Amino acid sequence: MKTAETSVPVHPLLADRWSPRGFDRAHSLAPDQLAALLEAARWAPSANNSQPWRFLVAQRGAPEFDRLTAALAPGNRAWADAASALLLVAAETVDETGRPRPWALYDTGQAVAHLITQAQADGLATHQMGGFDAAAVRDDFGLAEALSPVVVIAVGRLDGDAALPEPLAARERAPRTRAPLRSLLLTPAQNTELPAA
Ligand SMILES: Cc1cc2nc3c(=O)[nH]c(=O)nc-3n(C[C@H](O)[C@H](O)[C@H](O)COP(=O)(O)O)c2cc1C
Numbered sequence: 001m002k003t004a005e006t007s008v009p010v011h012p013l014l015a016d017r018w019s020p021r022g023f024d025r026a027h028s029l030a031p032d033q034l035a036a037l038l039e040a041a042r043w044a045p046s047a048n049n050s051q052p053w054r055f056l057v058a059q060r061g062a063p064e065f066d067r068l069t070a071a072l073a074p075g076n077r078a079w080a081d082a083a084s085a086l087l088l089v090a091a092e093t094v095d096e097t098g099r100p101r102p103w104a105l106y107d108t109g110q111a112v113a114h115l116i117t118q119a120q121a122d123g124l125a126t127h128q129m130g131g132f133d134a135a136a137v138r139d140d141f142g143l144a145e146a147l148s149p150v151v152v153i154a155v156g157r158l159d160g161d162a163a164l165p166e167p168l169a170a171r172e173r174a175p176r177t178r179a180p181l182r183s184l185l186l187t188p189a190q191n192t193e194l195p196a197a
Pocket of ligand 1: 017019076127128129130151176
């Protein structure tokens with residue numbers, strides 16, 4: 001557990017979620033577990049209910065999994081191949097009439113927030129990765145021009161004893177940190193009562 005040290009209590013689903021690199025190679029996702037993740041994303045809010053998020057699901061053992069793994073940055077490939085599934089997340093940034101969707105990336109990130117919170121509720125670990133070759137993925141999977149690859153999510157069961165190379169092993173043990181709560185505010189701090197964090 002790497003529970004966040006929060007200034008006031010927040011929901012345990014949020015406080016307890018973290019992004020591990022140790023995944024259990026023996027675990028695979030049940031169809032219902034996978035469906036719950038996608039269903040959670042599906043019900044995210046979005047601008048004009050445009051729902052611009054798209055997912056390419058690759059379960060370990062499937063050829064798509066190896067193709068996605070090959071597109072990861074080497075530092076991610078070192079551990080993410082033990083995940084039960086890799087989900088490529090793309091945003092449809094242009095609608096069917098060719099009009100840009102200015103909120104597509106925002107909406108897609110919010111859908112991912114839903115997905116990873118559902119995963120946490122279901123006892124699954126997730127780790128998002130921006131470190132992948134988006135152009136290679138676009139080519140390999142023949143993604144339409146309107147789709148922007150955003151992130152790859154590793155999903156699986158945490159393995160706290162997984163062997164990781166340094167410096168990843170040290171990062172796995174390191175406490176989670178965040179900027180102070182007050183630093184998020186654009187207004188002068190004295191106008192907003194906040195506990196010291
Ligand atoms: C858009 C995005 C891209 C990320 N890219 C990577 C990545 O390529 N490799 C990696 O190990 N972690 C990556 N992360 C994980 C972050 O480093 C991690 O969420 C952050 O350090 C906070 O840690 P926590 O999720 O455990 O609270 C990414 C996270 C996000 C949201």
